[in-house]
Amino acid sequence: MRVAVLSGAGISAESGVPTFRDDKNGLWARFDPYELSSVQGWERNPERVWGWYLWRHYLVGTVEPNAGHRAIADWQKDADVTVITQNVDDLHERAGSSPVHHLHGSLFEFRCAHCNKPFHEELPAMTEPTIEVEPPVCHCGGLIRPDIVWFGEALPQGPWRHAVDAMESADVVVVVGTSAIVYPAAGLPEMALARGTAVVEVNPEPTPLTPYVTLTIRESASRALPGLLERLPTLLK
Numbered sequence: 001m002r003v004a005v006l007s008g009a010g011i012s013a014e015s016g017v018p019t020f021r022d023d024k025n026g027l028w029a030r031f032d033p034y035e036l037s038s039v040q041g042w043e044r045n046p047e048r049v050w051g052w053y054l055w056r057h058y059l060v061g062t063v064e065p066n067a068g069h070r071a072i073a074d075w076q077k078d079a080d081v082t083v084i085t086q087n088v089d090d091l092h093e094r095a096g097s098s099p100v101h102h103l104h105g106s107l108f109e110f111r112c113a114h115c116n117k118p119f120h121e122e123l124p125a126m127t128e129p130t131i132e133v134e135p136p137v138c139h140c141g142g143l144i145r146p147d148i149v150w151f152g153e154a155l156p157q158g159p160w161r162h163a164v165d166a167m168e169s170a171d172v173v174v175v176v177g178t179s180a181i182v183y184p185a186a187g188l189p190e191m192a193l194a195r196g197t198a199v200v201e202v203n204p205e206p207t208p209l210t211p212y213v214t215l216t217i218r219e220s221a222s223r224a225l226p227g228l229l230e231r232l233p234t235l236l237k
């Protein structure tokens with residue numbers, strides 16, 4: 001069986017990584033997510049954007065994959081599983097999934113905002129959140145930014161191509177922990193549905209995708225995913 005998984009911030013929430021739209025209490029909650037994740041926000045205040053990403057980079061290094069990530073990695077024993085994630089953390093990889101295609105980049109990669117040269121120098125550990133931090137400067141004089149896809153930026157072509165291929169070849173698509181509102185990623189399950197492929201949504205809350213999916217499991221990822229693959233044939237009957 002070929003399984004494609006599309007994951008979002010909700011799967012990592014139980015590991016302690018705050019989601020984007022649920023985190024009302026975070027230090028950065030008073031800033032518009034757009035300001036922290038757009039070229040315009042970066043140009044207006046690179047120090048604030050860098051501070052936010054440096055904190056997320058540190059935080060993700062301190063947390064562990066949860067039962068949801070591990071369940072998906074386990075499915076590889078019985079199925080051909082491709083993981084497509086909107087997450088910029090590495091928790092799928094650390095749980096053992098392979099391949100993992102990152103549609104929105106990675107918290108562990110950096111590049112110059114001016115000349116695009118990758119930046120590999122070690123970053124200072126940010127053990128306390130700090131609202132504003134000066135980004136490092138590239139040899140060309142440009143500022144170093146996270147290699148993350150911000151609002152309005154194009155998705156990396158390789159991961160996108162793999163994602164579309166996975167949607168076209170999957171027998172079943174599992175969509176987990178995403179609010180399904182950020183396109184083009186949100187269009188991937190629609191592609192599978194248009195081909196008549198079963199799409200299973202795992203999310204404690206309804207999303208705009210919910211009315212169209214084949215099956216909704218309204219539970220957290222760590223509760224819903226272990227054992228789900230074995231139960232699927234019965235659930236989808």
Ligand code: APR
Pocket residue numbers: 007008009010011013014019020021022033037086087104149176177178179180181182202203204205207219220221222
């Ligand atoms: N298990 C499963 N789903 C959960 C859990 C959980 N334990 N906790 C929360 N969720 C669900 C929420 O109900 C919500 O629908 O996860 C979803 C998280 O939504 P968002 O915060 O919008 O995250 P995501 O869909 O990944 O965002 C997409 O937006 O800002 C951009 O680039 C960023 O990749 C991100 C994109």
